[in-house]
């Protein structure tokens with residue numbers, strides 16, 4: 001079974017930036033057209049998942 005990782009549903013992400021603001025590990029970067037996840041920095045703390053108003057982020 002592969003290790004868990006943070007995933008983004010680009011269809012529902014509104015690019016609001018709230019997840020970037022709550023991430024304390026610089027693992028999220030808002031690019032002009034997409035939210036980029038820096039998996040090597042993500043510690044799977046769940047803060048962004050909880051903060052996202054559209055449920056675009058999941059740890060699975």
Ligand code: SF4
Pocket residue numbers: 008012013014015016017018019020035051052053054055056057
């Ligand atoms: S908080 Fe959710 S909707 Fe907002 S930029 Fe992050 S993933 Fe997208």
Ligand code: SF4
Pocket residue numbers: 006022023024025026027028041042043044045046047048049
């Ligand atoms: S799970 Fe935690 S460390 Fe990973 S991107 Fe979200 S807020 Fe940052």
